[in-house]
Amino acid sequence: MANVELTNVRKTYPNGAEAVCGVDMQIEDGELIVFVGPSGCGKSTLLRMVAGLEKITSGDIKIDEQLINDVTPADRDVAMVFQNYALYPHMTVRGNMSYGLKNRGIDKASINKKVEEAAAMLRISDFLDRQPNQLSGGQRQRVAMGRAIVREPKVFLFDEPLSNLDAKLRVQMRIEIKRLQRKMKVTSVYVTHDQTEAMTLADRLAVINDGRVEQMGAPMELYNNPATLFVASFIGSPQINLLPVRFDGQHLISGDIKFIWDAKLPTDTDLMLGIRPDDLFQKDDGPLSLRVDLVEQHGADNLTYGGLLGADETDGHETEFCFKSGQDLLPDIDSQLNLGFDPTRALVFEKSSGDRLV
Amino acid sequence: MKRVQFEHSTIPYLFVAPQIIIIVVFFLWPAAQAIYQSFLLEDAFGLSTQFVWFRNYKDTILSTSWLQAASFTMLFSALVTFLSLAIALLLAVKANEVIRGARTYKTTLMWAYAIAPPVAGLMGNLMFNPLIGDLYKFFNAIGWDFDHKLDAFDAGFVVVLISVWKQVSVNFIFFLSGLQGIPKSVNEAATLDCKSPFRRFWTITFPLLAPTTFFLMVINITYAFFETFGIIDTTTRGAPGGSTNTLVFKVFQDGFRGADLGGSSAQSVVLMLIVLALTVVQFRFIERKVHY
Amino acid sequence: MNWRLLSTHAILLIGMVFMTLPVWVAFCTSTHAPETILRDGLQFWPGSNFAETYRQVLFVDGGVMKSVLGFDMLKNSLILGVGFAIGKVVISMLAAYAIVYFRFKLAVPLFWIIFMTLLLPLEVRIIPSYEVVSSLGLLDTHTGLIVPLIASATGTFFFRQFFRSVPDELLEAARLDGATPWRFFKDILVPLSKTMIAAILIIMFVVGWNQYLWPLIMTTKEENYTLVIGIKQIYQVLAEGGELPQYQKAFALTILATLPPVLVVLIFQSWFVKGLVESEK
Incomplete structure (x- = not known):
C-alpha cells in the first residue's frame, strides 16, 4: 500500500x-x-x-x-x-x-x-x-x-x-x-x-x-x-464533433450557419465549437443540417455520418459531423437531416491555444 | 543498443577483460611488430638491423616475384570465386526444387564444409599423383599432356579445382538458406506473372539473392586469399617457378623459409591494406543489403 | 517424371558425386594393401586391409611417423578443436554481454578494438605472432596453440548480434525481479542462448580442428602434431620416395583427419546450418 x-x-x-x-x-x-x-x-x-x-x-x-x-x-x-x-x-x-x-x-x-x-x-x-x-x-x-x-x-x-x-x-x-x-x-x-x-x-x-x-x-x-x-477530442467515442466558428458579439458564425449565443466570448479570434454526437438531436428547424453519407447500425444505436452543409471548412476539408441516435432513426443516404443541440452542453475552445472558453 | 542497460563500474570491464587481453597480446602487439619490422633491414647474419623506411616495400613489391604472385592471386581469386559460386548456386536452386531425396542431396552437398583445406589439398595431391593418381592418368589418356609439376597452367588448374571443390559447400549452404528465405508468396506471384522458369529465375529469384551473393563474394575472395594457403602448401607449394604463389603463401615462404623478415613484414602490411579495402567494400554492401 | 525433373536430379547427382567421390576413393584406397595400390592405382571399392592399416596408423610405434602415434595426433586435434571452441564461446559471450548490456565509459573504444580483429586474419601477422608466442615461452604448448587463435572476434560479433535480438523487456522484467548482472547472465541469458551456443560450439570445433598454418609453425615437436599437420608430414615422406610408398597410410590419416568434424557436422546438421547462416548476418 x-x-x-x-x-x-x-x-x-x-x-x-x-x-x-x-x-x-x-x-x-x-x-x-x-x-x-x-x-x-x-x-x-x-x-x-x-x-x-x-x-x-x-x-x-x-x-x-x-x-x-x-x-x-x-x-x-x-x-x-x-x-x-x-x-x-x-x-x-x-x-x-x-x-x-x-x-x-x-x-x-x-x-x-x-x-x-x-x-x-x-x-x-x-x-x-x-x-x-x-x-x-x-x-x-x-x-x-x-x-x-x-x-x-x-x-x-x-x-x-x-x-x-x-x-x-x-x-x-x-x-x-x-x-x-x-x-x-x-x-x-x-x-x-x-x-x-x-x-x-x-x-x-x-x-x-x-x-x-x-x-x-x-x-x-x-x-x-x-x-x-x-482532451475533448481524445476522450469520448465516437469522437466529439468540432465546428470552426467565430463570435460577432451575439452570434456564433460558421460559413452560412449562424445562431445566437449568449455567453461572453472573444470576437477577435478563431473558435472551435465542440458538440458530442450524443448531444445532437433531430430538429426540423435546427441550426445544423447534415448531408447523410453513411449510417452505421450498431444495434441499440445508429451513427449517422455526413458533411455539415454550409459550414466553414476544417483544415481544408469539408467539416464532417457524427450524430448518434436510437435504432429507429434511419435516414436515407444523401438525404438532409436537420439537427439541434443543447447550448449548455456544447463546449467552446480557442482554436490557436486549444484552451476551453465555455 | 539496448534501451536499458546495467550501470556498473567494474563488472563490464571484468567481462571484456579476457578478450581484450588476448587481443592486445596476440593481435595488436604482433600487428604493430609487423609494421615496425617492415621498416627494418637485417643483415645476412642477423647481427645488426637498420631502419630503412620504405625500402623493403620498394624492394619486395616491385620485384617480379611479388608482382607474379599478386597477379596469380587476382586471377586465382576471381576464378575460385566465380566457379564455386556458380556451381553452388546451380546446385542450391536444384536442391531447393526437389522434394524427393532433398535431405540426402543437401547433406551430401554440404558436408565437405567440415574438411580442412590442407586435407582437401592432400587428397587432391594423391589424385594427381603421377604413379597412382587416376585424374593424372585420365587427363594424359585423353591427350592432354598433363604435368602439374612442370607446367604452370596445369599446376594452376590443380589448385583452382581443389579450392573450388572445398568452397562449393559453404556457398551451397548460404544460397540454399537464401532461397528458402524468399517468401513462398513471392514465388507464387511470380509463377502467375511469368511462364518461363528460366526467366523467372533471372528476373525474380536472382535479384532477391543479390545480398547473399554479394556477401558470399567477399567471403570467397577472403577464402581465396587466405584459407587456400593449406591447399597450396600441400599441392604445388608455389611450383613450378613461383607460378602458383599466392600473396599469403609468399609471405610465409619469404619469412620462414627465406628468413627475410623485413620483406615479409612489408608484404604482410600490404596484405593488411588489401584486406582493409575488401572490408570497406563489404560494409558498403552490407549497408545496401539492409534495404531488402 | 518429366524431363525437367529428370535433369534436376541428374544435376544434383553429378554434384553429389563431385562432392563425395574423392573422399570415398580416399577411404577405399586406404583399405587396400600398398602393393595393390602401386600396381592398380586408386581403388573404388573397399579392400580387406582396413583393420591392419588403421591399427598401424593409430597404435603402432613408427607406423606412420618416427615418434608419434596416429592416436596421439587425434588426441591433439581433439584438444585443439574442443579447447578452441569452448574458449571462443566463453570469452566471446562474456565480452558480448558487457558490450550489449552495460553502459560504461570505454565501451566504444573497446568495441572498435575488438572489431579491428575481424579485419586482419592471422595469416597476415603470422610471423610477429610466432615471435610473440615464442618470446612468451609458449611454443609447443596448448595455450600457445589455442589462445592466439581466439583473438579474432567472430564469436563476439555473433553473440552481440544475438543478444541484441533478445527483447529489451526481458532485462527490464529481470531487473524488477531483482536480478543482478551476474544472475541475469546466468539465469536468463545463457539458458536462452542454448541453441546458439551449441551451434557456435559446432562451427568453432570444426574451425579449430581444421587449423593448419598456425599449428604448423607453432609445433616443433612431433608429439604435438595434430592430424592435419601430421598428414602433411607423412606426405612429404612419401614424396621423397622409398621402397614401397605407404599410400594407404596417407589415405587412412586423411580419413581420420576428416572423420570427426564431418561427423559433428552431419549429426548436428540443423544447428550447424542455423549457426553458420545466422552468425554471418
Whole structure:
C-alpha cells in the first residue's frame, strides 16, 4: 500500500528531445491511475521512470514519502506487466512467477505458497509446469500478471498490457484487471492509448500529450469538462464533433450557419465549437443540417455520418459531423437531416491555444 | 543498443577483460611488430638491423616475384570465386526444387564444409599423383599432356579445382538458406506473372539473392586469399617457378623459409591494406543489403 | 517424371558425386594393401586391409611417423578443436554481454578494438605472432596453440548480434525481479542462448580442428602434431620416395583427419546450418 508522488519530473534525451517535460502528480493509496495519450506522447516513458527503468533528468519521484530517484528498480518494490509480457521463455510458469522472489532470498515454502495462491486467483493453476510457448496469448497475459502479483509490490505498473490480445479477450481481461485491483487494493498505474480502456478502468485518468499532463481527473469529469480541445477530442467515442466558428458579439458564425449565443466570448479570434454526437438531436428547424453519407447500425444505436452543409471548412476539408441516435432513426443516404443541440452542453475552445472558453 | 542497460563500474570491464587481453597480446602487439619490422633491414647474419623506411616495400613489391604472385592471386581469386559460386548456386536452386531425396542431396552437398583445406589439398595431391593418381592418368589418356609439376597452367588448374571443390559447400549452404528465405508468396506471384522458369529465375529469384551473393563474394575472395594457403602448401607449394604463389603463401615462404623478415613484414602490411579495402567494400554492401 | 525433373536430379547427382567421390576413393584406397595400390592405382571399392592399416596408423610405434602415434595426433586435434571452441564461446559471450548490456565509459573504444580483429586474419601477422608466442615461452604448448587463435572476434560479433535480438523487456522484467548482472547472465541469458551456443560450439570445433598454418609453425615437436599437420608430414615422406610408398597410410590419416568434424557436422546438421547462416548476418 503506497502513494506515489511526482514533482516536476522531466526527461530530456541526450539529443535534446524532451520526452517528459515537467509532470506533477499525486497518486493516492490504492488508486488505479491510467495514463492515456497518443503514441509517442511520453506516457510509457513516465511509467518507466516510476519503475526505475528510465533515468529521470530532473524532478523527484516518491513512493510512500520516500525519495526513490536513485533507487534501483528492484529495490523500488514495484512490479510491472509488459506489453509483450516479457516472460522468461526457458522457464516454466512457476519459474517465471517465482524468479523475483528467489532473487529476494525468500524461502522455498513461502514462494510455493504465494505462487499457488496467485495462480488460483488467476485461474492458471493447471499450467504451472508449462513453458510460456505452450500457452495462449490470454494465458501468457495472466502469467505476466501473476508474476507481478506474487511479489506483493507497493505499486503495480501496467504498460499497455492488453494491446497484444484480440478484441474479445481484451474486454474480458480488462474487467478482470479491474476486479483484481479492487480486491488487492494495490496502487496501480496503467498506460494505454485506448480511450475506452482508459475510461472503463481508471479511478482517475491523466491525458498526456507531448510530454505534458493535459488534464487529470475522474473519467466522467474529463468527458464532461475537458480543459482543452485535445482532451475533448481524445476522450469520448465516437469522437466529439468540432465546428470552426467565430463570435460577432451575439452570434456564433460558421460559413452560412449562424445562431445566437449568449455567453461572453472573444470576437477577435478563431473558435472551435465542440458538440458530442450524443448531444445532437433531430430538429426540423435546427441550426445544423447534415448531408447523410453513411449510417452505421450498431444495434441499440445508429451513427449517422455526413458533411455539415454550409459550414466553414476544417483544415481544408469539408467539416464532417457524427450524430448518434436510437435504432429507429434511419435516414436515407444523401438525404438532409436537420439537427439541434443543447447550448449548455456544447463546449467552446480557442482554436490557436486549444484552451476551453465555455 | 539496448534501451536499458546495467550501470556498473567494474563488472563490464571484468567481462571484456579476457578478450581484450588476448587481443592486445596476440593481435595488436604482433600487428604493430609487423609494421615496425617492415621498416627494418637485417643483415645476412642477423647481427645488426637498420631502419630503412620504405625500402623493403620498394624492394619486395616491385620485384617480379611479388608482382607474379599478386597477379596469380587476382586471377586465382576471381576464378575460385566465380566457379564455386556458380556451381553452388546451380546446385542450391536444384536442391531447393526437389522434394524427393532433398535431405540426402543437401547433406551430401554440404558436408565437405567440415574438411580442412590442407586435407582437401592432400587428397587432391594423391589424385594427381603421377604413379597412382587416376585424374593424372585420365587427363594424359585423353591427350592432354598433363604435368602439374612442370607446367604452370596445369599446376594452376590443380589448385583452382581443389579450392573450388572445398568452397562449393559453404556457398551451397548460404544460397540454399537464401532461397528458402524468399517468401513462398513471392514465388507464387511470380509463377502467375511469368511462364518461363528460366526467366523467372533471372528476373525474380536472382535479384532477391543479390545480398547473399554479394556477401558470399567477399567471403570467397577472403577464402581465396587466405584459407587456400593449406591447399597450396600441400599441392604445388608455389611450383613450378613461383607460378602458383599466392600473396599469403609468399609471405610465409619469404619469412620462414627465406628468413627475410623485413620483406615479409612489408608484404604482410600490404596484405593488411588489401584486406582493409575488401572490408570497406563489404560494409558498403552490407549497408545496401539492409534495404531488402 | 518429366524431363525437367529428370535433369534436376541428374544435376544434383553429378554434384553429389563431385562432392563425395574423392573422399570415398580416399577411404577405399586406404583399405587396400600398398602393393595393390602401386600396381592398380586408386581403388573404388573397399579392400580387406582396413583393420591392419588403421591399427598401424593409430597404435603402432613408427607406423606412420618416427615418434608419434596416429592416436596421439587425434588426441591433439581433439584438444585443439574442443579447447578452441569452448574458449571462443566463453570469452566471446562474456565480452558480448558487457558490450550489449552495460553502459560504461570505454565501451566504444573497446568495441572498435575488438572489431579491428575481424579485419586482419592471422595469416597476415603470422610471423610477429610466432615471435610473440615464442618470446612468451609458449611454443609447443596448448595455450600457445589455442589462445592466439581466439583473438579474432567472430564469436563476439555473433553473440552481440544475438543478444541484441533478445527483447529489451526481458532485462527490464529481470531487473524488477531483482536480478543482478551476474544472475541475469546466468539465469536468463545463457539458458536462452542454448541453441546458439551449441551451434557456435559446432562451427568453432570444426574451425579449430581444421587449423593448419598456425599449428604448423607453432609445433616443433612431433608429439604435438595434430592430424592435419601430421598428414602433411607423412606426405612429404612419401614424396621423397622409398621402397614401397605407404599410400594407404596417407589415405587412412586423411580419413581420420576428416572423420570427426564431418561427423559433428552431419549429426548436428540443423544447428550447424542455423549457426553458420545466422552468425554471418
